[in-house]
Amino acid sequence: MNSRVAELMQQSEGRYLRPDELKTLHAYVEGIPKRVRLYQVLQAKEQELLDRVMEKFQPMMPNLIRQHGHLAWERCRRDLSMVWRYCCMAMLLNDEDYLRDKLLYWLETILKSFKMRDQCQPAYKLMLDSLTYIFGAEESEMIRPYLLLAKSMLVN
Amino acid sequence: MDDLHSWPERIADREGGYLTPDDLQDLIRYSLSFEERLELYQVLQQQELTWIQKVLQQQGPTPVATALPSSNPAREGAEPSLTPAQRLLARQLAFCLRSLGLSLLLGDPTPVQQVTLGAMEQYLGLPQALAQLRAVVQGSLPADQQGLLAPYWQELQAVCATSQAQFPSPSSSRSEAEVDLPTVPPERALTLAEMFV
Numbered sequence: 001m002n003s004r005v006a007e008l009m010q011q012s013e014g015r016y017l018r019p020d021e022l023k024t025l026h027a028y029v030e031g032i033p034k035r036v037r038l039y040q041v042l043q044a045k046e047q048e049l050l051d052r053v054m055e056k057f058q059p060m061m062p063n064l065i066r067q068h069g070h071l072a073w074e075r076c077r078r079d080l081s082m083v084w085r086y087c088c089m090a091m092l093l094n095d096e097d098y099l100r101d102k103l104l105y106w107l108e109t110i111l112k113s114f115k116m117r118d119q120c121q122p123a124y125k126l127m128l129d130s131l132t133y134i135f136g137a138e139e140s141e142m143i144r145p146y147l148l149l150a151k152s153m154l155v156n
Numbered sequence: 157m158d159d160l161h162s163w164p165e166r167i168a169d170r171e172g173g174y175l176t177p178d179d180l181q182d183l184i185r186y187s188l189s190f191e192e193r194l195e196l197y198q199v200l201q202q203q204e205l206t207w208i209q210k211v212l213q214q215q216g217p218t219p220v221a222t223a224l225p226s227s228n229p230a231r232e233g234a235e236p237s238l239t240p241a242q243r244l245l246a247r248q249l250a251f252c253l254r255s256l257g258l259s260l261l262l263g264d265p266t267p268v269q270q271v272t273l274g275a276m277e278q279y280l281g282l283p284q285a286l287a288q289l290r291a292v293v294q295g296s297l298p299a300d301q302q303g304l305l306a307p308y309w310q311e312l313q314a315v316c317a318t319s320q321a322q323f324p325s326p327s328s329s330r331s332e333a334e335v336d337l338p339t340v341p342p343e344r345a346l347t348l349a350e351m352f353v
Contacts, residue, residue, distance in 0.1 A: 029190045032183055
């Protein structure tokens with residue numbers, strides 16, 4: 001259930017939904033099977049995507065371990081995986097607010113406070129660039145807006 | 157579909173991970189059953205007045221049309237012809253039926269779980285009236301629609317049972333929505349000053 005449907009649920013307590021509200025709900029529900037199918041593909045190929053990103057990102061950051069310790073690459077991959085999974089859930093829910101509220105506002109603060117935004121920037125660009133290598137056009141187009149949102153809030 | 161898990165809860169449980177294959181199957185099943193749910197939702201909306209009227213008639217012959225909160229402005233402002241207790245009961249029944257409908261439509265038990273039955277509703281005989289309403293509604297629907305609605309009725313009655321444990325009915329055999337006037341005059345209310353002396 002996305003935030004618009006949750007809002008509908010709260011606002012309609014004690015009454016029946018109006019035709020325009022039913023239309024909103026119908027539009028969301030109608031898209032579920034396609035979103036589930038794409039979500040499964042995005043889930044299945046997460047490792048492949050991250051392998052490609054890390055393979056290209058590591059040579060760009062030769063000093064990362066010296067700067068951030070021996071777990072730096074592990075943490076980097078974990079964070080990218082986390083962003084990817086929240087993006088996938090947001091795509092499934094058709095809900096950018098989910099991504100903002102559950103992850104981005106928090107992670108944005110962390111990256112700012114550790115002054116990591118510039119260092120992380122190439123990783124998000126690599127993720128976006130890798131989409132079409134790993135996924136079909138439909139999957140890429142459906143997930144791209146969420147990755148762009150993440151990139152714009154976290155590293156731009 | 158396992159209707160008794162709310163979607164916000166399932167999504168919160170999987171935060172930072174992926175929904176399980178079972179969750180995804182449930183989501184698809186919900187989506188595929190939406191037209192059926194919508195159709196039944198509209199039946200509930202159309203039949204609400206008739207069904208609640210039947211329940212109140214089982215409790216004593218009374219017109220109910222003016223008691224329900226309505227989306228029809230023509231009915232608003234009409235002179236009520238029910239006792240205050242019957243009017244409240246009819247409104248509570250409508251509220252429950254609408255929560256039931258919303259749960260059905262969203263495939264999520266949260267709306268019926270949010271129904272709260274306090275001491276007043278117990279006193280009005282709402283749990284008994286709800287059982288009557290369930291019988292009336294289910295008796296009016298074909299088997300497939302009954303099946304679609306059944307999990308939500310169970311959830312609603314579970315909510316009632318929990319509430320009943322918290323607010324035991326003044327008379328367990330009571331089945332009518334009559335409100336008796338107290339025979340002993342209430343004690344005089346304390347003034348604010350008296351309360352804090």
